[in-house]
Each structure stands twice: as C-alpha cells, then as structure tokens.
Amino acid sequence: MLGLGGRQQDEEGLLVEDVAIVGGLLLVQCVLAGYVVFVDHLLSLGAQPLAVIIVAAVSSAAFFLPFAVALERKRWPSKVSGTLLAQFVLIALGGTTAFQELMLLGIKKTTPAVASAMPNLSPGLIFIVAACIGLERFELACKYTQAKLAGTLVCLVGAMAMSFLHSSSSPAPREEAGGYHYDWILGCSYLVVAAVVFSLVTVLQAVTLARFPAPLTMCSITSAMGAAFTAILQVILQGSLDMGSPKIDAKLTAGIVILGGVVVGWCVVFQSWCLGKKGPLLVSVFGPVQTLCSAILSASILQGQHMLSLGSLAGMVFMFGGLYIVLWAKRNERNLLLDQSHHSQGGDDDTEKARPLLS
Template identity: 45%
Template sequence: METPKREVIEDFTIIGGLIVVQMIYAGNSLLLSYLMSLGLNSFTLIIFSAFSTFLVLSPLCIRFERTKWPKKFSLKLLIQLLLISFGGITLFQSFFLQGIKLTSPAVATAMPNLAPGLIFVIAWVFRLEKVKLSCMYSQIKIVGTLLCVIGAITMSLMHSTIDTPTEKEVQLLTLLTDDSKFDKQKIIGCVYLMAAVFVLSSNIVLQATALVDFPAPVSMCAITSLIGAITTAVLQLIQEHKLETGWPAMSFGHLIGYSLLGGTINGACVSFNGWAIKKRGPVLVSMFGPVATVISVILSVITMGDSITLGSLAGMLLMFTGLYFVLWAKGRESLSIKDGDTLKSEYDTETPLLS
C-alpha cells in the first residue's frame, strides 16, 4: 500500500523542520560564544532572552492552553514553578554560558546529549522510572547511560589537551610538568557544562511531576521564563551590586530588538518541537539532538578556527551511541506499554519519564 501524499509531505516537513531547529540551536551556541567573547555579560543574556521568550509565548498560551490552566495554584505547584524557574533558567543557563565561554560551541552542544541518561538515573533514584534488572530494555538503558558518561568524560579530557606546540614553544613546554598537559580552563568549562546538564535533567524530572497539576507545557515555559528573568536579575544585583541593561558595543534599543528576535525564534522552535512530538513522538525528536553537535563542530572549525581531536570525536561517538541505546530501549518499552492492558495518561507520574 502506497503512503498517502499528505503523509509524505508531513514526514518531509517534520524531518526537515527538526534539522532546521538543530541548525538554529547550533548557530545560537556559536553566536552566544561570540557575544561573550566581546564582553557581553551572561546575566544580561539570560535576563533578556528569558523575558523575550515570555513575551513571545504568552499569546500562544492564552490562545491554545487557557482551558488547561488550573483554577487555583496550590502552594506545592508554586514552589515547583519557582524551582523550575531558578534551575532551568538561572542556574542552567549560567552554567551553560560559562561552559561555552571556557570551552567551545561544539562541546557545549554535545554535553546536553547526556540528559536522557541522567534523567533515567534521577528518575530511577526517585522511583519515577520503572527498572527491572532482568529486563533486556532496562539493561540496555543502563549500558547506554554508562556509555554517555564515559563518552562525556573522554571528550572533556581530549578536548582539554594542549595543542601540538610550534617550534618556538618547544623550549617553554619542556619546562612544564606532567600536570600541565591539560588546559585547566577547558576542564573547568567542561565541569560547568556537566553541572548544567545535571541541573537540566533534574529540572525535567521536576517538570514531569509539575505537569500533572499544570498540564500546559507551553504556558509553564512562559511562566518559568518570566520568573527566571526576575530571579536572574535579583541574583545579578546580589552578586555584582548592579543590574546591567546594556552593552558598550550595542545600543539598548538594538539589544531589545535582538532579544525579541531571539525570543521569537526560540518560541517557534519550542512550538515546532511540541507539534513534532505530538505527531511522531518524543523518541524521533530526541534522535535529532546530535545534529546540532555535528553542525557546531563544522561551524566552529570554519568560523572560529577550533580544532577537533580524534579523541574528542571518539568521545562524541560514545555519547551518541549511548544516547541511541537509551532512546531505542525507551521506544521499545513504550510500545510494550501501549500493547498492555492498561493505558496511562500523558502526564501520569507512573508513566516512564523518557517515554
């Protein structure tokens, strides 16, 4: 039986759109790295981008999700929203931007591929993910998680090695001790990125529980973006005793304009991903994550002159292999759940978080 023309067009749209979204994410990482190299404060980036995302997503929330809003916000839900905002906006983006600054966009886009494995571990610890050690799918998920972690550590260490010295540097490098063979700044940057991914993974687990009482993901994103912008501004006031609203290399008006443009693009990407998940499921969407890493590597080499070692590529390969192990096992697990006697709600806390 031939596939209907409409379904072919829809498949083409989804696959092409997901590739474009990953290209945007890769380009955004490169742009952020460039802006911070010119002296733009990371707190300023977080505040403006989060507030812009709130402005862009708010009309969509009112139009499409108003009926899903809870009639009353309980104290538990308010605390969850505050934690999601502080973790997902302030902490995650602060660690992530600092990691980009100290490493490279290629490494920064590779690290989030650890998230599915970490989410699995965190959910397992809090008994939100069912694991049977005798089950083949659970064993594959565990192996995939270990491969992700080993790959991330390998890539971090290999990316942090000092490049091959020139003839003029040979005499200087012979004076260095063995402990100096690694670039400490890049190692610290990788630690920041790993911390960012851990915060992101914990945040996703918290979001999964919050969506039970607030089943409106786009609305939650808008609300947490607003709260995150406010908490980041407060943190900047506490830490730096001032609130920067500009940048010497750019006027305030231009900064507002670029922030709104970034918020619009981010809102469009979030909305498209949500539509793609609804049409084809989260497994397919997650499998396009490594595309951003590959694009970032290419762009970093072309535009910024970064060099990618064979060891770094091997680490990325291990991470991607582990990621696909976890996603494949979760996909097969999801099929077995659908074939069972019980049907579970999309936001049921008993439903595996990675399904």
C-alpha cells in the same frame, strides 16, 4: 479482527507521532547549536552572561504569553496550589538562571562544541532520577532496560571523551598552557554542574506537566520569573543592569531577542510538550545532535579557532551510538506495553494513562 485493527491504528498513530517528535527534536538541537555559537560570539565581545539571559528570557515570556492565554486558558487551574508555585520557582531558578549562567560561563572558558557535549551527561542522570520516582520504566531483568542503561553509559563515555580529548589536543601556546588548562578545567566544572541542574529541572518539568499540561503557560511563567531572579542576581553581583560592553549594539541585542527569546523559546516549548508525551529520557538523549552541529559551526564560522580533533569525532560517534541504542529500547519497550494492554482486560485505559511517562 477488531482487536488487530485497533492495534494497527494505534501503531500507525504512534508512528506518525514518533516521526514528528524525532524530527522536531533533531531540528531543535540544530537551532540550539546555532544559538550556542552565537552566544560564544557575544561573550567574546564582552557581553555579560547574566544580561544575555535576562534579555532572552524577557523576550520569550512576552512573546509566548498571548499564545498561552489563547490556547491553554481552559487548562489553567481555578486555584494555583503552593506545590505548583514552588515547582515554577524551582524550574525558573534552575532552568533559566542557574543552568544558563553555568552554561555561558562554561562556553566562555571552553568552546561551543564542548559546551554542547557536556549536557550529554544528562541522560544518565535523568534515567536514574526518573527511574527512582517512577517516570521511567525500570526492570533490571528486561533487555530493554539493560539497553537503556547501556545507551546512556555510551553517551556518558562519548561526552567525557569529547571534552577531555579535545582539551588535550588544543593548540594552546606553551607559555599559556598552565592558565589555559586551568580555565578549561574550570569551564568543564561549570558545564558538569550545569548538566546536573539540567537533569533535575527536566525531570521536574515532566512531573509538573503531568498535572499541569500547558507547556506554553509553563514556559511563559518560568521565563518571566527566571528573568526577574537573574536581574536581581546581576544587580547584586554587578551593581547594574547593562550588557557589559559597548560592542553589543542594537543589532546584536535584536539577535538575542529573536534567536534567544523567540526561536529558542519555541524549542523549549516543543521540548516541554515532548516531555509530556515521551518522558524526560528520550528528550535528553538527542543532545549529541547539538554537539555535532556546534562543533561543525564553530569550526567553520569561527575560522578554525575551534578545530575538531580525532578524539572529539570519536566522542561524537559514541554519543550517537548511545542515542540510537536508547531510541531502539524505548521503541520496543513501548510496543511491549501495547501488546500487554491489548491482551489484558481494561488494559487500554491503564496504558493510556501511563504512556506519556513510560513511552
């Protein structure tokens, strides 16, 4: 009876945690979708992508540093190892500078909806990398592993359909079709590379948080480092640090600070916390929500400039189908691990150590 009671308490606690994580990740994707549409507007006004990244990253680092000191000071190591420093540098270069610059270039060449869809390639890439280094449970004979493979493949198909079918149905003038499709292919290429970078950085974040469980601190440090790296890159490429257009006034800059620095910063921190709890695959498969929200917002706010095509809607259906399959597999896989732990001597300790990476 005690064993059954303990099992029931574990399941109830995990259910509450699951609801909070799933609800939070859904909200995060809606916020990120709004930011993508906002950034698309900034770029249409002539804003420099690198300058937008710098302002948002500096704001995020400055805002979260006091919280990191107050809430996570006891978790900081007495000495920063070379490995941890290298991980911070790679996360900053990949997640702040490279990923965001590639995404903004992709948004400029395509649309917010497609830019939000392309990172849905990440779950498949993340699953492969995470399984290879032991962050994701992989047993080919297990039906839940097979379901995760199928779900990530469905997400991949949906993302590709979203981009290519949207491109083929776009109302570009015939005389501009050649240049338009060239820009579209170039933009999609930027977004594909961004998805690869995002996948690697997401797995690296999960590895880092396993030994440094302080997401606020990690986000503050990597944002500051990323802002510095991006500023150096802009000076090298542009010769100066400016927003690139007189149309970017104080009001729009404040929007970057508040929305891009603070609000999106909270989203990044929450996603980082979820990485430590549930692993990189589960966090990444919520991307279709951002795709849907971006498509709806861009089609409504931008007054029909980016209308949804039937192919785009079909791609969204595939992506949400893949999301549901992965969620179902992860849930049942976690329950299987709990069953095994309650039927083996000392299994609770082992499962508790493995759960943040495997469940």
